Amino acid sequence: MMSRLAAAASRPAEISFEVDGRILSAPQGEPLATALAAAGLLQLRHSPRNGAPRGAFCFMGVCQECAIHVDGVLRQACMTPVADGMVVELRGVP
Numbered sequence: 001m002m003s004r005l006a007a008a009a010s011r012p013a014e015i016s017f018e019v020d021g022r023i024l025s026a027p028q029g030e031p032l033a034t035a036l037a038a039a040g041l042l043q044l045r046h047s048p049r050n051g052a053p054r055g056a057f058c059f060m061g062v063c064q065e066c067a068i069h070v071d072g073v074l075r076q077a078c079m080t081p082v083a084d085g086m087v088v089e090l091r092g093v094p
């Protein structure tokens with residue numbers, strides 16, 4: 001029998017998603033920016049102005065620095081929960 005504390009501390013199931021052809025895993029529903037950072041992917045795109053590397057900064061949907069293509073649509077990685085089978089493209093985003 002599972003204790004109330006153990007039940008409250010349980011984590012969501014791990015799901016798999018693809019980033020530039022690489023298969024990663026993360027707890028279902030974790031913010032995509034967090035899952036990418038946990039995998040060591042901190043540079044998400046380049047500045048369209050000067051080509052400088054950019055990555056998630058505010059983690060709350062304000063700065064737009066985490067804009068990447070998710071399933072072919074430009075999305076904010078910090079506001080997008082990871083989902084099984086999700087396809088993420090870091091290459092090609094300015």
Ligand code: FES
Nearest residue numbers: 057059063064078
């Ligand atoms: S990290 Fe700022 S909008 Fe996503």
